[in-house]
Amino acid sequence: MQYSQKVLDHFMKPHNIGKLENPDVEATEGSPACGDQISIFLKINPDSLIIEDIKFQSYGCASNIATGSIITDLAKGKTLEEAKKISWKGAADALDGLPAVKMHCSVLAVDTLKKAIKEYEVKHGLSQRETFSKKQIVEELKKIIYPGVGEDIVTLKVVKYVGFEDGIATIDVDIPKFDKYRENVVEEIKEHLEHYNEIKEVKVTI
Numbered sequence: 001m002q003y004s005q006k007v008l009d010h011f012m013k014p015h016n017i018g019k020l021e022n023p024d025v026e027a028t029e030g031s032p033a034c035g036d037q038i039s040i041f042l043k044i045n046p047d048s049l050i051i052e053d054i055k056f057q058s059y060g061c062a063s064n065i066a067t068g069s070i071i072t073d074l075a076k077g078k079t080l081e082e083a084k085k086i087s088w089k090g091a092a093d094a095l096d097g098l099p100a101v102k103m104h105c106s107v108l109a110v111d112t113l114k115k116a117i118k119e120y121e122v123k124h125g126l127s128q129r130e131t132f133s134k135k136q137i138v139e140e141l142k143k144i145i146y147p148g149v150g151e152d153i154v155t156l157k158v159v160k161y162v163g164f165e166d167g168i169a170t171i172d173v174d175i176p177k178f179d180k181y182r183e184n185v186v187e188e189i190k191e192h193l194e195h196y197n198e199i200k201e202v203k204v205t206i
């Protein structure tokens, strides 16, 4: 697999690696695509809402370690509002690109950072947990990367329909029979959605 020099540098000597003692918030996420995990720890100034310190621990691949390293660099010294704008594409760009099949590693790292920020905001009354709706299903589907292209399945219009009624999520996808990633994508949709307590059943039609 072809990695950029920057990915290799961050993988070999990751920045901000480890655990913070007494963090204000921490979050851990696992990737349904590969089973890997990443944890992010934050120290936040309660007045300025600036991220004063940030560390991560990765139980993932080289791309996951490199994206953990780059996003913690990008987030350090930023306000929560600024840090929320860090995207998985931005992280991949900051690493001079990632192979298409490794884009989900960047999604995992950025998603964990966003989860930690949200936890902090909810804990401090800065925002509220959203009530579950179709919108959250679509947001979750945007975290699924079609490995052949390195883009998410919503942007690629692989997802044709999303429905949510009586606890049943119905997802229609359009992937040709001969596509080698067809089964993977369907599996991932189920794994991403099944961990929501609000969803009793996931129906994927292809």
Ligand code: FES
Binding pocket: 031, 034, 035, 036, 037, 060, 061, 062, 063, 064, 102, 104, 105, 108
């Ligand atoms: Fe699992 Fe990269 S995070 S393959």
